[in-house]
Amino acid sequence: MNTQIFLLLHLTSVILLSGATFAAMADPHPDKRRHFLMMSGTLSLLVAMSGFGLSGMLRIGFPGWLLVKLVCWLVLTGLTGMAFRMTGQSRMLATVAAGVILVALIMVTYKPF
DSSP states (O other): OOHHHHHHHHHHEEEEEEEEHHHHHHOGGGGGGGHHHHHHHHHHHHHHHHHHHHHHTOOOOOOOHHHHHHHHHHHHHHHHHHHOGGGGGGGHHHHHHHHHHHHHHHHHHHHOO
């Protein structure tokens, strides 16, 4: 497969995962829990598959910045479930999500290590 297809799939799924996480924080109604968690899990799987597929195709190995992005992905994935358990702290969770996304963007842009 072409690397551009993996990149498009990775970026699209990361954007949609972020949107699903923020949407769950905005309206953590118990009736919507299953829908948001299924969507988040599916998108998280797509992020992982396309990200590791892309790194394998580009033969970049496993540098430090990729490990930081992996941690950011795990935190962002977990925040969707936390939005339903910590309904009163959605502002704090949204701040953590924005920070994690910012760190991941810095890592992929500058690749500091």
